[in-house]
Amino acid sequence: MKTLLTLAASALALSAPAVAQDVTITNARVVIGDGSEPISGGTVVVQGGRVVYAGPASGAPAGGTAVDAKGAWVTPGIFATVTTLGLADVSAVSETNDITASGTPFSAALDASTAINPTSQHILVHKAAGITRAATSLRPSGSIFGGQGAIIDLDGDANPVVQPRAFQMISLGEGGAAQAGGSRPAAHALLRAALREAQAIAGGKSGIPETTEIAKDDEVFLSRFDAEALVPVVTGKQKLYVDAERMADIRAVLALKNEYPKLDLVLVGATEGWLVAQDIAAAGVPVIANGLIDLPETFEQLGATQSNAGRLARAGVKVAINAATLQDPRRLQQVAGNLVALTKMPGATGMSWGQAFAAISSVPAEISGMGGKAGVLKPGALGDVVMWTDDPLELGSVPTQVWIGGVRQDLTNHQTRLRDRYKDLDESDRPKAYDW
Amino acid sequence: MFADGSARGRIALATTLASALALAACSTTGDSAKPASASSKSEQSDKKFAATPAGEPVFASTYKPFPNVATAIRGATVYDGKGGKIENGVVFMSGGKITAVGGPDTPIPADIAVFDGAGKFVTPGIIDIHSHLGDYPSPGVDAHSDGNEATSPTTPEVWAEHSVWPQDPGFSRALANGGVTALQILPGSANLMGGRSVTLKNVPARTMQGMKFPGAPYSMKMACGENPKRVYGNRGRMPSTRMGNIAVNRETWLAAIDYANDPKAKRDLAKETLVGVLKGEILIQNHCYRADEMALVLDMAKEMGYKVAAFHHAVEAYKIGDLLRENDVCSAIWADWYGFKMESYDGILENAAFLQREGACVVIHSDDQNDIQRLNQEARKAQMAGLRMGMNIPDATVIQWITYNAAKAMGIADKTGSLETGKMADVVLWNGDPLSVYSRPEKVWIDGALMFDAMNPKTRPVSDFELGQPGEGDVK
Numbered sequence: 068m069k070t071l072l073t074l075a076a077s078a079l080a081l082s083a084p085a086v087a088q089d090v091t092i093t094n095a096r097v098v099i100g101d102g103s104e105p106i107s108g109g110t111v112v113v114q115g116g117r118v119v120y121a122g123p124a125s126g127a128p129a130g131g132t133a134v135d136a137k138g139a140w141v142t143p144g145i146f147a148t149v150t151t152l153g154l155a156d157v158s159a160v161s162e163t164n165d166i167t168a169s170g171t172p173f174s175a176a177l178d179a180s181t182a183i184n185p186t187s188q189h190i191l192v193h194k195a196a197g198i199t200r201a202a203t204s205l206r207p208s209g210s211i212f213g214g215q216g217a218i219i220d221l222d223g224d225a226n227p228v229v230q231p232r233a234f235q236m237i238s239l240g241e242g243g244a245a246q247a248g249g250s251r252p253a254a255h256a257l258l259r260a261a262l263r264e265a266q267a268i269a270g271g272k273s274g275i276p277e278t279t280e281i282a283k284d285d286e287v288f289l290s291r292f293d294a295e296a297l298v299p300v301v302t303g304k305q306k307l308y309v310d311a312e313r314m315a316d317i318r319a320v321l322a323l324k325n326e327y328p329k330l331d332l333v334l335v336g337a338t339e340g341w342l343v344a345q346d347i348a349a350a351g352v353p354v355i356a357n358g359l360i361d362l363p364e365t366f367e368q369l370g371a372t373q374s375n376a377g378r379l380a381r382a383g384v385k386v387a388i389n390a391a392t393l394q395d396p397r398r399l400q401q402v403a404g405n406l407v408a409l410t411k412m413p414g415a416t417g418m419s420w421g422q423a424f425a426a427i428s429s430v431p432a433e434i435s436g437m438g439g440k441a442g443v444l445k446p447g448a449l450g451d452v453v454m455w456t457d458d459p460l461e462l463g464s465v466p467t468q469v470w471i472g473g474v475r476q477d478l479t480n481h482q483t484r485l486r487d488r489y490k491d492l493d494e495s496d497r498p499k500a501y502d503w
Numbered sequence: 504m505f506a507d508g509s510a511r512g513r514i515a516l517a518t519t520l521a522s523a524l525a526l527a528a529c530s531t532t533g534d535s536a537k538p539a540s541a542s543s544k545s546e547q548s549d550k551k552f553a554a555t556p557a558g559e560p561v562f563a564s565t566y567k568p569f570p571n572v573a574t575a576i577r578g579a580t581v582y583d584g585k586g587g588k589i590e591n592g593v594v595f596m597s598g599g600k601i602t603a604v605g606g607p608d609t610p611i612p613a614d615i616a617v618f619d620g621a622g623k624f625v626t627p628g629i630i631d632i633h634s635h636l637g638d639y640p641s642p643g644v645d646a647h648s649d650g651n652e653a654t655s656p657t658t659p660e661v662w663a664e665h666s667v668w669p670q671d672p673g674f675s676r677a678l679a680n681g682g683v684t685a686l687q688i689l690p691g692s693a694n695l696m697g698g699r700s701v702t703l704k705n706v707p708a709r710t711m712q713g714m715k716f717p718g719a720p721y722s723m724k725m726a727c728g729e730n731p732k733r734v735y736g737n738r739g740r741m742p743s744t745r746m747g748n749i750a751v752n753r754e755t756w757l758a759a760i761d762y763a764n765d766p767k768a769k770r771d772l773a774k775e776t777l778v779g780v781l782k783g784e785i786l787i788q789n790h791c792y793r794a795d796e797m798a799l800v801l802d803m804a805k806e807m808g809y810k811v812a813a814f815h816h817a818v819e820a821y822k823i824g825d826l827l828r829e830n831d832v833c834s835a836i837w838a839d840w841y842g843f844k845m846e847s848y849d850g851i852l853e854n855a856a857f858l859q860r861e862g863a864c865v866v867i868h869s870d871d872q873n874d875i876q877r878l879n880q881e882a883r884k885a886q887m888a889g890l891r892m893g894m895n896i897p898d899a900t901v902i903q904w905i906t907y908n909a910a911k912a913m914g915i916a917d918k919t920g921s922l923e924t925g926k927m928a929d930v931v932l933w934n935g936d937p938l939s940v941y942s943r944p945e946k947v948w949i950d951g952a953l954m955f956d957a958m959n960p961k962t963r964p965v966s967d968f969e970l971g972q973p974g975e976g977d978v979k
Binding site: 156409412462 | 641642643644672673676680821822823824825839840841842843844845848849850851852853857861871872873874876877880883884886887888890891892934935938939940941942943957958960968969972973974977978979
């Protein structure tokens with residue numbers, strides 16, 4: 068009986084939410100994440116799950132568990148946008164994949180927060196790579212509207228969703244054209260029809276007849292339920308992420324503000340953004356930009372260059388690096404490092420180290436509506452802190468410790484378990500299956 | 504059992520003669536004003552039409568090294584591609600070849616171009632063993648989709664070189680950002696036997712032949728696992744399972760062996776490729792993710808009498824590093840791709856390092872128009888994963904993964920892949936440590952000719968496709 072009780076207690080301990088512990092990290096190379104350069108010999112203090120101090124050692128309040136960083140880099144957690152973390156186990160295994168749903172009649176109403184799996188291996192692997200929060204999104208598959216993305220944390224506990232329905236994702240350009248029936252005008256007509264419906268529902272424009280759905284044959288492009296989901300978009304309460312690549316498509320997106328002034332636009336991809344950087348800056352629209360795409364992989368990316376992000380930033384655009392076009396979001400650090408490398412190349416435009424790091428931490432957090440709360444080590448921010456083996460933008464630099472919301476994280480995952488099993492090939496006693 | 508190559512050799516000789524006659528006959532009928540050929544009329548009527556015989560070079564390389572000046576780089580850190588490192592080293596190239604490699608005292612003639620390499624690094628040209636540039640070029644529209652002849656599970660008769668579009672802008676990106684000087688273009692993996700690969704010099708050209716690497720052997724692409732069984736299973740035909748994959752392969756090899764042993768057999772392009780493999784003239788590049796499937800392929804190769812040069816995308820190679828070492832097979836792998844399909848589920852960052860631990864051959868490959876621009880960075884990630892497990896793999900060895908080892912698995916290691924006297928002067932000067940994210944190629948020489956110079960915008964190839972388009976000639 069006693070054994071049973073112990074077992075029960077230990078099972079409870081495993082499932083109980085971890086509690087944030089106060090911690091003071093000293094002797095660190097501290098990166099604030101706001102674009103400033105690193106601070107040597109710095110201190111970071113986290114109390115009650117929040118950052119209370121980050122900066123030079125002098126002036127730091129005392130308290131909590133002491134951690135000597137021994138000179139290691141300490142940064143805010145990486146904030147990854149746009150990702151599909153938590154929405155698929157194996158993307159090519161359709162039954163595990165919740166990113167797309169070409170068979171559903173719904174589109175804009177789809178809500179990523181209903182499907183986030185906090186123990187997905189991709190979440191665990193990416194936490195071990197220093198990503199602590201992410202914007203995770205559905206991909207348009209049956210309409211130009213992908214649905215509503217969520218902001219999540221990667222701590223693996225029962226509540227991964229930080230902000231449900233944080234943004235609506237739509238695709239214009241070639242992708243949107245294909246989804247809308249075959250052309251850019253078809254995509255723009257669908258977008259306007261949908262926003263008009265949403266306005267009518269919101270009561271913003273009287274006299275516009277409300278239709279039940281927009282459909283052709285068996286294919287529903289927009290149901291009434293979807294139109295209702297677009298009300299927060301058209302009223303500016305929910306961000307509208309627009310995937311567009313070509314200069315002309317970007318201009319068309321910016322022009323939407325003339326018709327729908329309340330739209331809270333964010334450009335995603337924007338491969339040719341550098342060609343209209345001044346216009347984007349003037350419109351005050353932030354960009355989640357492709358970082359290293361430098362090939363005309365489509366006809367809407369003819370002007371692709373690795374200098375895109377740097378040139379946008381130089382023009383005054385708020386630029387985050389897009390994770391969606393990477394092999395995996397954990398390559399964000401590598402992309403940022405490459406943007407720093409460009410500063411040494413004649414004719415190229417890159418970013419300073421601080422600027423590049425901000426483009427994968429504080430800036431994507433700001434774009435995601437979490438400015439000052441994530442991706443930055445400033446008083447009041449969530450206690451998302453990462454200690455690294457090396458310069459976090461350098462190749463192969465990985466976290467040694469990760470805190471999310473002040474909670475020290477276990478970095479074990481499927482890959483680390485395989486690594487530990489195969490650190491040798493010795494099966495002289497028993498097969499590898501007994502080695503765990 | 505396949506053994507007799509000589510019978511086919513004799514047939515080939517006889518056909519060579521006939522072919523020469525046919526050509527002569529052609530020129531006679533084509534232009535009556537020209538004097539008749541020396542061949543007699545009876546010979547012409549006997550053998551009027553004949554192709555160039557099997558085994559003779561066709562679609563031959565027309566590549567010639569571009570004009571070059573004798574050049575030396577002095578004061579750089581030199582990785583020779585075979586695991587050697589020289590601080591404050593000298594690399595001297597002339598006549599398109601590596602003339603000398605050594606320390607600071609290496610003699611350099613007085614009247615040649617000398618680059619100060621202080622603070623910079625020199626490596627052999629980077630080599631990608633797995634690329635689809637040209638076959639799946641940019642822009643990636645359907646009209647350009649030429650990498651998979653997915654109409655039959657075995658198509659050894661197709662040659663990737665016949666799909667290469669030399670105007671793919673991807674070649675120039677691989678040169679300028681990745682320092683890639685040679686690459687193998689493989690057919691895709693829809694088929695069990697996808698066809699022949701082609702090895703290219705990464706030089707801009709109007710034709711594929713103008714890029715074709717002189718003297719490089721062909722390889723044949725094979726594929727294990729999910730792709731062939733999915734593509735053909737979905738069409739309700741064999742193979743639809745992994746056991747079907749192996750069965751179709753074995754039947755195909757047996758038929759090739761019969762063909763090889765039959766001196767009277769009519770020419771068959773598919774079987775010519777397979778016989779080339781059995782003879783050891785054509786290498787096998789085998790797409791294979793899972794460890795257990797690689798072990799099956801190795802046994803199939805033993806059964807049929809051929810050798811696998813490299814397993815590609817071998818994400819589980821680390822589970823059988825011992826077996827791969829014993830069979831002298833390279834693993835061409837990514838540093839960090841994992842989890843995108845079922846057979847990649849067990850991908851780990853330590854794959855390369857664990858193979859190195861076992862003494863097995865490691866090659867870092869791209870399979871990607873973007874990653875080919877950063878093979879040096881991918882190699883570094885794999886090295887660092889090993890370091891965290893206590894394995895200190897030297898930088899010079901890591902450079903070998905993307906130079907000499909790739910050349911070895913492609914059968915061109917006697918020509919390029921390392922900085923050794925007499926080899927092709929395929930050389931990259933990096934503006935910093937090539938294993939740092941902050942470094943880029945500054946200059947790239949191919950056969951001693953300066954084909955890319957970051958300091959000179961005009962020494963940057965721009966493909967026909969890019970002319971007059973947004974960003975023409977941009978840094979990319």
